[in-house]
Amino acid sequence: MAWYVDRAARILVFIGGISAIVFIVGIFVFVTKEGLDFVIGPLNLGEFFTSIAWRPTSNNPTYGALALIVGTASVTGFAMLLSVPLSLGAALFIAEFATGKTRETLKILVEMLAAIPSVVWGFVGMSIMNPLIIQIFDVPVGLTVLNAGLILGLMAAPIMTTIAEDALKAVPDTYREAAEALGATRWEVIVKVVIPASKNGLLAAVLLGVGRGFGETMAVLMASGHAINLPTSPFDSVRALTATIAAELGDTVQGGNHYGSLFALGILLFVVTFVINLTADIVVRGIRKK
């Protein structure tokens, strides 16, 4: 009997494990299949990466994605500028300084923050941040890199905080005790022992945040202004890769050039995410080996 259970459990677990690979490969194949004809056919790669003219519905369509790439990068970069220090600080406070009830309450609150739907964040960006930015900075439009970056930063912060806090908590207390016994202050222990010991996890947390920012669609669509534009300041509106796909895909003819061009953006997103993860993996392995 136990043997059957063991067998069944092994098979079920195997299916679970293998499904991750199946889905990844499946998505990759699907996205590539839909976009590849367009990429090797009508698409001019030089134009795609250097032109900002994204006019897929024009009579004489052009597919310059530079503005979208820069849009995504600027919003994500701005978001990270805000959320990396914020979340690492929060994680340090929760893991190293807070005790008892404070700690538990904070953890629950942070996890609740992570559960807020992105459309709600988009709503906050549109109806609260927008007028605030217009008022405070005296600018004509509030749906900008600044707005989307702030929103995205706040969205990415909880998940980064949670992962970073787990990484810090995984450092055994014996290290802290030993270092404090050597006369190190709390802060010295954190800087010289805890952070170096948990840098893999902290890096993973940051990269997860970057991935979150990169992939976020709805909030960015609502808060960024969705205007094709190379931003020169945080007060410019931009348009993101993801938002473009979400906003335009419904209006396309399946198999048409516009449809294909959106899948080309999808392939780009996929490749970038893959490269980020791969880099993280290599860096983490490198650290581990030492």
Place this chain on the structure above:
Amino acid sequence: MVDGNGAAEVANGAVGPLYDAAPIIEVQDLSISYDGKTALQDVTLDIYRHEIFGIIGPANSGKTSFLRALNRMEAFNLGMEVRGSVSINGKNINDWQNEYALRSRIGVVFPLPVGLPLTVYENVAFSPRLRGIRKRAQLDEVVERCLTRAALWDEVKGRLDSLGSLLSGGQQQRLTIARALSQEPELLLLDEFSIAIDPVTTMRIEDVLKELCGELTIVLVTNLVQQARRLADRTAFFLMGELVEIGATEDLFEGKVKDERTTGYIEGRFG
């Protein structure tokens, strides 16, 4: 029960000239409890300069708690409450505003070796760096001296840049001793240091400790009665939070005890 005067008598009577008149540690009515549960009750004793002071007793008798109280590590245990007074060099340890400065003068070796996640070199250079030593040559000198004194230099001199946690258990424990010595402590607290290492390494470390007591004072908590016999000048016997007896180690082991329980424990009738 023996009080502080008793300890002084033993010290002055049995091995008198060895000790300075003033004790380095004076413990008065020390009680420790965890969340209201008593771990140590009304301990009063003195520890003298340049002695090895052994503490024996079965598990849960308050030995480790006693050590932790000496360098104010209670901040690390929520719910650990310390009453009574501990003075080091005549100054109550609670009068130190900066407990980190206090701890930096006390070396601690834990039961299980804790190689910090740093290289061998950085493990030993950690405390000197905290004190503000920056010059490489000076650090090199400290690292070599401390590793040599901990009987580890010959084994690791070729791999100072590999992670301390990659050393064997016995080597790591000597690394922690080297690290404790790098603090240039007046006081070295050892908590069952041989629990995770082999007998040969244990003997090597014991030899090191014997040499060291010329320069500093050692408090040695051990669950090995014979280790106390080999090393300690005086030994205290803790039982279930009570200081049963304190005396010259020789006397205790020759049966010159004030409390029969001491002989009982030493001879292994309970424990």
